Amino acid sequence: MLALFDLDNTLIDRQGGLEKWARHFVQSRSLPPTAEAVISERLRVRAYSVDLAEIGAAFELSASEGELWREYTEGMAGVARCLPGAESGLGKLRGMGWTLGVATNGAGDIQRAKLTSTGLTRFFDGVCVSEEVGVRKPTRQFFEAAAELCGTDLRLGGWMVGDNPETDIEGGRAAGLHTMWIAAGRQWPTNVRSPDVVVADVAEATATLSALAL
Numbered sequence: 001m002l003a004l005f006d007l008d009n010t011l012i013d014r015q016g017g018l019e020k021w022a023r024h025f026v027q028s029r030s031l032p033p034t035a036e037a038v039i040s041e042r043l044r045v046r047a048y049s050v051d052l053a054e055i056g057a058a059f060e061l062s063a064s065e066g067e068l069w070r071e072y073t074e075g076m077a078g079v080a081r082c083l084p085g086a087e088s089g090l091g092k093l094r095g096m097g098w099t100l101g102v103a104t105n106g107a108g109d110i111q112r113a114k115l116t117s118t119g120l121t122r123f124f125d126g127v128c129v130s131e132e133v134g135v136r137k138p139t140r141q142f143f144e145a146a147a148e149l150c151g152t153d154l155r156l157g158g159w160m161v162g163d164n165p166e167t168d169i170e171g172g173r174a175a176g177l178h179t180m181w182i183a184a185g186r187q188w189p190t191n192v193r194s195p196d197v198v199v200a201d202v203a204e205a206t207a208t209l210s211a212l213a214l
């Protein structure tokens with residue numbers, strides 16, 4: 001059975017990493033302390049090289065877009081940490097014969113750098129990054145590409161596990177997958193159809209999948 005996992009704030013603590021990186025970035029350039037929150041918020045939902053270029057322009061930095069993007073990707077990969085229980089849970093599922101994939105929106109270089117630096121790559125049959133496949137969650141085409149990269153077919157079904165109600169859960173459901181939402185202390189929004197399963201974190205997500213008959 002296929003299980004697709006979102007990456008940011010599902011398997012790795014992107015928010016914590018971003019705050020750490022922004023603090024270092026601001027201090028290393030002697031920017032005002034208030035810049036830390038501005039930069040974190042600017043990159044909270046998405047970060048592509050153009051977003052770094054806009055930050056560079058806003059703070060009148062001399063570095064080029066390419067230099068800022070490299071600094072960001074290397075820095076974020078360096079501070080990327082798995083959320084508790086991710087590695088052991090994925091290892092258990094893999095041992096049980098699950099087909100595992102990463103299904104993430106974002107730029108290929110940064111998402112792959114984080115997977116490499118955290119050691120997560122080894123657990124997955126396939127890694128689907130929106131920039132690389134030219135389609136994004138929540139489109140059905142994205143989930144089709146993800147299943148294909150895992151060596152399977154979306155029509156055979158499976159699970160989508162993630163923290164975003166629209167891109168992960170609504171997208172996964174519309175693609176015909178069972179859905180599992182990582183609540184991380186939040187309430188499910190009332191304007192989106194409920195997921196099949198709500199779990200607190202990735203440790204509970206993998207434990208729940210492990211308990212299912214394959």
Ligand SMILES: [Mg+2]
Pocket residue numbers: 006007008009010162163164
């Ligand atoms: Mg996420």
